[in-house]
Amino acid sequence: MRLPVPENVPAAEDLGRVHFVGAGGAGLSAIARVMAQRGLPVTGSDDQDTPFLPALREVGVGLHHGYAAEHLGDADTVVVTTAAREDNPEVLEARRRGLLLLPRSAGLESVLRGRRLLAVAGTHGKTTTTSLLTVAMLEAGADPSYTVGGVLSATGRNADHGSGGDFVAEADESDGAFLVYHPYAALVTNVESDHLDQWGTEEAYAAAFDEFADRVDPEGFLVACVDNAGAARLAERQRAQGRRVVAVGEHPDAEVRATDLVLEGTTSAFTVVDRGVELGRVVLAIPGRHYVVDALAALTVGLRLGHPFDALARGLASFTGTQRRMEPKGEAGGVRVYDSYAHHPVEIAADLEAARAVAGTGRLLVVFQPHLVSRTRLLGAAMGEALGAGDEVVVLDVYLAREDADPAVTGALVADAVPLPSDHVHFEPDHGAAVAAVVAAARPGDLVLTLGAGDVTRLGPQVLARLGEDAR
Structure with a gap:
């Protein structure tokens, strides 16, 4: 559902009682938690x-299972997920009463009022980078508010109201939400082609961005990861307009560079060079x-805000990940299982490269679930090509999310494009059969990676359970 953003979004404190339709989603739950922590009725x-x-319940948010008109209670404002259908009974009731209806972007804008916004955008890597910036700022003593599109392992939550003046927020481009905000500092990880159901063309x-x-x-600045061609072009255009731009990456023209990379197992290490001056070494507990x-x-944003390198580096070193981003799920029968959110060909390739390093001498078994009919129609072949970096690949059917099924667009489009021998690639719409196929193929030393933005994440624990039974 697409709702218009009011010309003047009220501050959160002026919204009255707020009800969230789709409160369990990553975006809405974060906004609801921050509002509740500020003492607003939610x-x-x-x-x-x-x-x-669970993070909403612990701050007193009253939650309902399912959707019904009576759930609105005496709400004054209703914030609605983009995944809501037009016939959602709570939205229909809000319209009947004439309540203020806000999309997710406007809900977030309402809690940003009065804070200095540090916004993280990009086709890939937003959640991880927002999380990294958050832990770095926390270690530097800034105590920012933050909203992240995943559960931050360091806190066990995806959002918090902080005492400091900064607000670290993931800025989503998928539905144009990032065009509502007014950042002091913006970080763009990359600009690839995605969400063309919303934007129409790569150029648009x-x-x-x-x-x-x-x-x-x-008075603020833009940090752009110029190893990515799209972000590099963005940096060039913005610099030409007089914007203060900080280019980062391994690229020799980057103002802040990562050098002497060592990628080993589940860790990554690099030296930071800022305008020719070596600042020190950063060691991450995440691979890739x-x-x-x-x-x-993330470090560069902190540096340009005036925070010391050592504190920021300690924060980054303490980062143990975000749920569903190369997250270790366990080990059974000598087989390790990881789970990740990658659903775009570039993300798939990056996560498989990282998983390959973690697997070491073992094989890499991938269970992939395409996400969205529109994305699979456009990028299914490229997804399959990227999956060729695995040794065994099982492809599930398309996770529909907010779209209707199309019999011409299934996971078979992806499976057929995987450049592996046919006996190493399986299109398996049935989740139980997919788990059985992975368990049958796995042997000690292998790494199983469940991959995708849908409910494929549920399969990792099932694989572990089956492997544990077989080991007994």
Whole structure:
């Protein structure tokens, strides 16, 4: 559901009693938690039991399972997830009563009032980079408020109201939400082609990032990861307009560079060089070259805000991950199982590269679930190509999310494009059969990676349980 953003979004304190339709989602749950921590009256509904709901209950948010008109109670404002259907009974009731209806972006904008916004955007890596910036700022003593699109392992939550003046927020481009905010500092990890169901063309998608960067405070700055061609072009255009831009990455032209990378097992280490001056070494407890760049960008924001390198580096070193981002789920029968959120070809390739390093001499077995019919139609072949970095691949059917099924667009489009021998690639719509296929193929020393933005995350524990039974 697409709701218009009011021309003047009220501050959270002026919204009265707020009800969230889709409170269990990553975005809405974060906003609801911050509002509740500020002492505002908050309720919510969801038809799914998600990992974000316990953090809402602990701050007193009244939650309902399922959607019904009476759940609105005496709400004054209703914040609605983009996944809501037009016939959602709570939305219909809010319209009947003439209540203020806000999309997620406006809900977040309401809690940003009065804070200095540090916004993290990009096609990939937003959640991890927002999390890295948050832990770095916390270690530096800034105590920012934050909203993240995943559960931060360091706190066990995806949001908190902090005592400091900064607000670290993930800025989502998928539905244009990031064009509502007014950052002091913006960080762009990369600009690839995605969400063309919303933007129509690659050119329009890229132009949206320029519009986002145009909204940065004239006194503030843009950090761009210039190893990525799209972000490098954005940096060039913004610099030409007089914007203060800090280029980061391994690229020799980067102002802040990562050098002497060592990627070993589940760790990554690199040296930070800022305008030719070596600042020191950063060691991460997460694997993968792409996480190095994410961490470097987060560090750079902290540095340009005046925080000391050593404190920021300690914060980054303490980061143990975000749920569903190369998250270790356990080990059974000598087989390790990881779970990750990657659903775009570039993300898939990056996570498989990291998983390969973690697997060492073992094989890499991947269970992948395509996300969205529209994305699979456009990028299914590229997804399959990226999955070719695995040794055994099981592809599930498309996770529909907010779209209707299309019989011409299934997981078979992805499986057929995987460049592995046919006996190493399986299209398996049935989740139980997919688990059985992985368990049958796995042997001690292997690594199983469940991959995708849908409910594929549920399969990892099932694989572990089956492997444990077989080991007995």
